[in-house]
Amino acid sequence: MSYAEAQLREQAQRVTAGRRAVIRALAHLGGHPTAAQVETAVTELSPGVHRATVYRTLETLATLGVVTHVHMTHGTTAYHLAARTASRAHLHARCRLCGAVVDLPPDLLDDVRERVRAAGGFEVDPAHVALSGTCADCTRLD
């Protein structure tokens, strides 16, 4: 039984074929797939699971904390299974040119967070959005 599945049971949530399929697809895909990419993978790996179920399930799993989502530039949302330990959590940056997603240390924005809080009371949630920029490779080619 996968860790994600165990998390579901712990929270007294039902473990259904659809949910298993989504979890499996996420594990299989790795990285930071969008909802649409998860949908495609689910359809391949576990035919019969409906599109709508994938979207509903991703949302549910995100609410339950089993999966994490990050908003990317250009309007997409990326999902992945939640980190097993806090130490494995991370922030994201996405290359505006090639689309590559880079992981960043989780404490990178701690100072910024503190400064913004002090300045106006806004609470920044650094993990919720990917920073934008250009990756090393693309910068080199520029």
Place this chain on the structure above:
Amino acid sequence: MSYAEAQLREQAQRVTAGRRAVIRALAHLGGHPTAAQVETAVTELSPGVHRATVYRTLETLATLGVVTHVHMTHGTTAYHLAARTASRAHLHARCRLCGAVVDLPPDLLDDVRERVRAAGGFEVDPAHVALSGTCADCTRLD
């Protein structure tokens, strides 16, 4: 003649009814409207300008540097007329609960940028994405 219009002429770009309409709508709206909101405003203020023109024009103006765009959480892109002076540029954060957009000092992420560059060569472009979090009001109500 508006400043934005002057910028167009400077770059030898045509000043058309559609472009004037988009610039006018942006000036009228202020803040950080999405493309769809600009479309609505254009349709109101300058009927006859087509939806597709608004989207194409926003993209063109963004490329020319006449307007600036910021990617927001939840998949939308917000536009505004480019700041007349560098000192008026700013970063953005969006409240995940009420959607309010807060302006932040332009140098807020300078340190982060430097650290990320040193660590892996990724060039962060802080102005291109809005940070996410909760504004002071919504934090209070939580």
Place this chain on the structure above:
DNA sequence: ATGAGTGCAAAGTGTTTGCAACTAT
């Protein structure tokens, strides 16, 4: 048994396209 979860199909949303006609330069 019972309510949470699902498939289905359909309708959103917001955005983009190919093309012929138009117009700012």
Place this chain on the structure above:
DNA sequence: ATAGTTGCAAACACTTTGCACTCAT
């Protein structure tokens, strides 16, 4: 004159909905 812009309508990708049915518990 001639390229760049536009209107149009249609297609587009992605996501969400209402409802009846099914299945995990």
